[in-house]
Amino acid sequence: MSANIRFTPDEQIFKCHLAPDLFKAIDNGWGRQGWTTMLLEPASDADIVAALTMAHAHATGRRR
Template sequence: MAITKARVRKLALALEGASEVVHVDRPAFRTKRKIFATVPPDAQAVNLMFDPATQEFFCEQAPAMFAPVSGGWGRMGITVCDLKVADEATFLSALKAAHALAKPAPKKAKRTAKRS
């Protein structure tokens, strides 16, 4: 069953710390650190910002749903998800993976200098 742009928006904004912004000509979903997904104007697909290893995993698991975008962006991990063939469980798993990669790094505890 196809996933709608409205459903993508609802799922993305339900993730911790996610917000919606406009990126170039499209809705984008981001954490404080970076964008993790964009919806092209035709709303037939979603671009997910993966790293190459995550991209390879999803493209192997569901090749009808996921493919690297063409060119250099695809070689860096950016992956298109075809919403016309996507099932929600797999899409949500991919969206969560992209979100996790975009989360800010946990704050490190400050070290106190030892005095002799």
């Protein structure tokens, strides 16, 4: 199971290098905009919460 999440391009690069077993850049124009596939099975609850929190901050314009 997976989920597609939008990060900034810099965040995407960081996440994909930090945890390549969890994050993969989508291989097209959407991916170049920061859209990233997160594999949910190997992810911990904390990994999922952190990724969704980051994506939500972008969607709402709020940064923490």
